[in-house]
Amino acid sequence: MSIKRDILWRIYLSYAFIALLGLGILVQATRVQTVRGSYYRSLADSLTTSYRSIDAIRGNIYAADGSLLATSVPIYDIRMDLKVDGLTSEIFESKIDSLGRGLSQIFGDESGREYTRRLREARRAGKRNFLVKRNIDYQQLQQVKELPIFNLGRYKGGLVVEQKSKREMPFRHLAKRTIGYALAGVAPVGLEGAYDRVLAGEGGKRLMQKIAGGVWMPINDRDEIAPMNGDDIITTLDINIQDVAEAALLRTLENNAADHGCVVVMEVATGQIKAIANLGRDSEEGGYYEKYNYAIGESIEPGSTFKLASLMVGLDRGDFKPTDSIDIEKGKVKFFDRTMRDSEEHDHRNMTITDLFAISSNAGVAKLINQHYGKNPQLYVDGLRKLGLGEPMNIEITGEGKPLIKDPKGKGWSGVTLPWMSVGYESRFTPLQLLTFYNAVANNGVMMKPYLVQEVRNFGHVVQQYKPVVLKDQIASKSTITEARRMLEAVVEKGTGKNLKSDQYSAAGKTGTAQVANDRYGYRESMKYRASFAGYFPADNPRYSCIVVIANPKKGLYYGSYVAGPVFKEIADKVYASIINPAMEEVKKEQSHRTIVMKNGAHQPAQVVLKKLGIEYLEKASDAEWVTAVSDTTSLALEELTVSSRKVPKVLGMGLQDAVYLLENAGLKVVPMGKGRVKKQSIPAGSAFRKNQQIVLELS
């Protein structure tokens, strides 16, 4: 029995030891609840529930005719959870090589072996969110989902897909700088930047809880802040004029090996900017691209185009008349120690003001202005301000260059300031500011504020409309305006702008050839020029005004008339033919009877539209994602449109936005031409294609 007793006390001792451990467990549990309890409880709240933001869809930017200038398309980041329960070593090891190879084939950036190595390493490190590839498109994503391991799905294969969106500009470079961009941490550019608030919409917030399977579920509806999708903005840009302007500018820059240039086309009556092209040379690769918004941002000495303002000051004050004659001294007039020369040597002496303006005589204008205002330059400067010059335009997009008109009482005013100022030096204006002034002359003296956005829309509803704004009711008397316009017409009729004459219409404007001050040597040693042309057309009933500025043409020609003028003429010719006098086009418009014509496109919006309009239709495509509308005079039917992801989708009849979405998602690069619905696609539907292959869409 002693053995048993001996065993028993040992058992009791063990029991006491274990009971003590049990007590320790309870004490520790209590400690966790009390001592650090609040910390862990707050941690729990932050872990299990959180406000998850829901992205709003950014609005589109449209041209005036509805052409899509900027839109958002989805792109994806793919990550891999290498510790998912279902991904056993057996599966991983047997398939990792083919996964690596597949990734390499799809993206072509790394070898399959490198992909495999990285994934193995990530698995060893137990990564749950390993970044495989950023910014892949929809088509690539579909391929990735088919790869070994990834085809097992989220919980066995560990594929994690994150959708983002990418801004796409269907017309590529067209007005790119003006459309601009808005990126976090970068100064906003263009309309995207200026209207970022409007376009971005407002992200929603939703209180969600993490539930089984790592899925986030909304807790309730009440706490939810629905995302407000961004509004669309309708610009004043005319895609056709923009296209012509950009093309003409590019050709001229290339022909003259110029540094950079810009073109702005404005509608005379409203101040709407119809086209704005800015091209700068790529310093490394050559070629030109939308580098900087010179038209709005670059404040420059205007050169001869400014002579109009100088003469208008005198005309409006009644100090001289266009018919007055003065001696221009063979184009060489001395002011103190400096001589004002005309750009070309000549023997002319007595000339009317109209004529000396037409040949752009520096000596003549400088002498005339100095005669009248040399004693009291303030009168001249006040006159300029009265013309509406020297004020910023406050255009929507940021970065407008500041105008500069020197003050006679201020520093830096000397005896030669006035004559040089009168011919376009010493002051600074942006091309847009100068154009606004010319536009006012064309608009019978009413100065319109230039603007780029005419409407903000939300799902087709107009949210805000921007009407033309008058900056100055009358910049000069009617007679002065008439005289000024006669003089501008004379420039094209018989002066430096002779080469711009057209049989179809008359144009008016002024050439400008300014020497560009060299930083080190001033004007004297500088061989850099800036050629410009500012004017409007048609001369008798102005519809559009336009300014062209070409910086530093290098092929020997630097006169505004030869370098900048042809750009103006090309734009004017096209615009006149297609918009102002489209006699040929009239015939086309007679088709629309009662037939309902509908673009091909996404199914659900089509239903919504038809329902809203109260149009009866036959539903023949109940489950389809994309539909085509088949119609005659009596009925309308929606039929399924088969869109294959591997082959080129059929986009005939679609609107540009739907077409771009489909094609770019399929991996094609879209080059649209024209406007309206897709009439022709350069690669036929159903044919195979290379990734990033270009497809040209003809719209009509």
Next chain:
Amino acid sequence: MRALLQHIHLKGDKTIWLIVGILTVISLLVVYSSTGTLAYKARGGNTEYYLIKHGSLAIIGLVLMYFVHHLPFRYFSRVSQLGLWLSVPLLVYTLMKGTNLNEASRWITIPIINQTFQSSDLAKLALIMYIARMLAKKQEEIKSFREAFVPIILPVAVICALIAPANLSTAMILFMTCLLVMFIGRISLRYIGLLIITGILGIGSFVFVSYQLDLFRAKTWVSRVENFMNTDVSEEAYQSQQAKIAVATGGLIGKGPGKSTQRNFLPHPYSDFIYAIIIEEYGLLGGAFVLLLYLGLLYRVIRIVIKTPQAFGALLAIGLALSLVIQAMVNMAVAVNLFPVTGQTLPLLSMGGTSILFTSIAIGIILSVSRESEGDEAETETQTPVHATA
């Protein structure tokens, strides 16, 4: 109820049966609650899948327990020898080519029924039984080094050494349990003390060498202990942090059955960290109740030991009970972050596949000892404390 119990000839300590019954019910509740996440991940949202699987195993376990408790316990003396001889090659085989789960080769698959099981579960059971047998046999010369200590410590050392590479914590717990049983079985304290020192040195050098050569799972062991020692709250290991959140949010009475949120964050909420989920759902009170059930189980086994005349029966019962309760204590201590993270399941509560069956066999053996010590007339006597406990 009593009629039913009598009908199926439930013998042995009724309180133990009751404790097993209560634990099984709690187990079903908590496992059902905590396998939701796993069911979503692996079974496409079929949340009943694991409940049914676990429930079936629990029932098979009970049947096995019932069957075993009707066997005369002296059979297990021989069975232990057999089990031990079977364990050694199985453990070696497992080490060589086991199914890799969580990077530890612990599992082997039985060919025909295609069921995986941890060979260490079998070895553990066989070893404890074998020690009980040896201790009982050597009682006459129990203080002898050569006659008693060596023959007993040798199989312990071999089995633990074979388990250690894949599952160090199980090996250590088993080793400690064996020492405790040897202490109870009156092995000289001198030798045991000596053994503890060599054990510490042995394990220390084993871990050191493995760590240096990056063998086995040495990095995991060291990082787990490092994490445990680390007092900086912001850097604490994910698992322990999530477990503490579960404990902290449970409060006194818990969130209620099935209301756990931490089950979505805790890895293995249905096995390694089931106790944290129990505290989260049933509060400190629920946690204490579960802990008392295990202590109650051990207490009832001590009662059996007192009643059992044979040394083998007594040592067999207390050895198996200690093994089970110590494992439970370690699991609970890990869940409340009293111990560093180990992969121990909570016996009778965790969803653990085949280890449930081994636990059931162990309890069956204990009940068998109880049945024989009580005799037939004692059957109704134990009814009274049942009501007291419930």
